[in-house]
Amino acid sequence: MSRSWDIFCCVVDNYGDIGVTWRLARQLATEHDQRVRLWVDELAAFVRLCPEATVTASVQHHAGVEVRQWPRDWQPVEPAEVVIEAFACRLPALFEAAMASRTPAPLWLNLEYLSAEDWVAGCHGLSSPQPDGLQKHFFFPGFGPATGGLLREGDLLARRRAFQANGQAQQAFLARLGVQRSPEERLISLFAYENRGLASWLEALTEVTRPTRLLIPEGRIQADLQAWLAGPALRAGDSCQRGNLRINVLPFVRQEEYDQLLWCCDLNAVRGEDSFLRAQWAGRPMLWHIYPQEDGAHWDKLQAFLDQYCQTLAPDAARAVGELWRAWNAGEDMAGPWQRWLACEGDLQRHAEAWSSDRGAETDLASNLLRFSERMRDA
Ligand SMILES: Cc1cn([C@H]2C[C@H](O)[C@@H](COP(=O)(O)OP(=O)(O)O[C@H]3O[C@@H](C)[C@H](O)[C@@H](O)[C@H]3O)O2)c(=O)[nH]c1=O
Numbered sequence: 001m002s003r004s005w006d007i008f009c010c011v012v013d014n015y016g017d018i019g020v021t022w023r024l025a026r027q028l029a030t031e032h033d034q035r036v037r038l039w040v041d042e043l044a045a046f047v048r049l050c051p052e053a054t055v056t057a058s059v060q061h062h063a064g065v066e067v068r069q070w071p072r073d074w075q076p077v078e079p080a081e082v083v084i085e086a087f088a089c090r091l092p093a094l095f096e097a098a099m100a101s102r103t104p105a106p107l108w109l110n111l112e113y114l115s116a117e118d119w120v121a122g123c124h125g126l127s128s129p130q131p132d133g134l135q136k137h138f139f140f141p142g143f144g145p146a147t148g149g150l151l152r153e154g155d156l157l158a159r160r161r162a163f164q165a166n167g168q169a170q171q172a173f174l175a176r177l178g179v180q181r182s183p184e185e186r187l188i189s190l191f192a193y194e195n196r197g198l199a200s201w202l203e204a205l206t207e208v209t210r211p212t213r214l215l216i217p218e219g220r221i222q223a224d225l226q227a228w229l230a231g232p233a234l235r236a237g238d239s240c241q242r243g244n245l246r247i248n249v250l251p252f253v254r255q256e257e258y259d260q261l262l263w264c265c266d267l268n269a270v271r272g273e274d275s276f277l278r279a280q281w282a283g284r285p286m287l288w289h290i291y292p293q294e295d296g297a298h299w300d301k302l303q304a305f306l307d308q309y310c311q312t313l314a315p316d317a318a319r320a321v322g323e324l325w326r327a328w329n330a331g332e333d334m335a336g337p338w339q340r341w342l343a344c345e346g347d348l349q350r351h352a353e354a355w356s357s358d359r360g361a362e363t364d365l366a367s368n369l370l371r372f373s374e375r376m377r378d379a
Pocket residue numbers: 012013014015016017018019020048049113191217251252253254255256258271272273274275276291
């Protein structure tokens with residue numbers, strides 16, 4: 001049944017908040033025939049992911065979604081049947097008042113950040129009564145059936161596998177980004193925050209016998225790359241060679257193409273929340289640079305994921321992944337961890353595909369949201 005949805009996204013920094021809400025909005029509209037308005041306070045971030053969008057339009061339509069500029073000076077609108085505030089962003093007071101006076105009241109959900117920690121299952125779906133009489137429900141994405149699940153389009157794994165089975169399609173895609181891959185190269189994508197450990201990893205890559213091609217979309221890691229190269233700044237489209245390492249700097253591509261980039265690579269270094277999940281769906285080994293929190297809470301989050309991810313891996317491969325990820329997140333020397341990771345690469349490749357298939361058999365987040373909203377309506 002088609003219902004109306006308001007999704008609110010406040011862009012804190014980076015692209016994760018808009019990355020997740022844009023995917024969700026698109027999937028609800030195109031796959032589940034829902035009527036979706038996506039409110040975004042920073043359209044410039046949205047335009048990076050969806051380049052045909054414009055920063056100046058107060059209303060625009062893309063992929064079946066009505067994208068609205070979330071104005072500072074809020075103008076009254078009728079709330080939708082389901083209202084999602086993403087990542088605890090604060091709804092406009094006027095809008096909240098309109099929700100309270102709507103009959104029936106909208107279903108109000110706070111979509112939380114993804115975490116593999118144990119407490120997530122206990123908190124998923126809890127509700128909290130608000131002073132204006134409304135109930136707010138907490139919806140937690142996560143791993144396993146007691147959580148809200150993971151964002152995944154219905155045909156994602158089939159599309160990914162078809163692309164990975166088609167060498168020509170991959171070659172054509174990479175060529176459009178200015179990359180001519182040789183078959184013997186190990187292809188690595190690198191999307192990360194600033195990282196002191198980068199130089200030691202690059203150094204190690206120059207010496208590995210099998211040549212490496214490193215694809216770096218323009219972004220925050222570039223200053224560390226530049227410092228290591230100690231040469232003129234590389235821009236999108238530029239490339240350089242050091243020992244057995246060839247580096248290509250890529251343009252920041254639209255969100256759908258970023259998926260394809262991940263599907264092409266033998267290893268994906270990713271960051272934040274959304275690219276981290278997309279790397280899992282790519283079915284290829286990954287290296288996660290988690291979004292660092294001031295109180296260090298990200299370390300528990302990292303370990304909780306490693307505990308789940310490594311459960312069915314052989315002990316040496318599990319150790320190698322943990323060691324590499326911890327070194328990367330601490331900005332430490334990557335040389336030793338990288339050698340030990342390479343020794344387990346075959347196991348890690350098989351595991352990445354199995355992990356993606358197993359998670360792909362679980363109900364996805366958009367479907368869980370729909371079920372939850374139907375259950376609450378009938379309650
Ligand atoms: C490199 C690249 C990324 N992308 C997309 C993929 C993702 O949707 C998005 C990146 O988002 P993330 O991987 O989540 O990383 P991020 O670092 O940009 O976002 C982070 O922001 C913090 C404020 C949040 O708290 C974190 O949880 C996290 O989400 O950018 C492209 O579309 N094209 C590209 O070329």
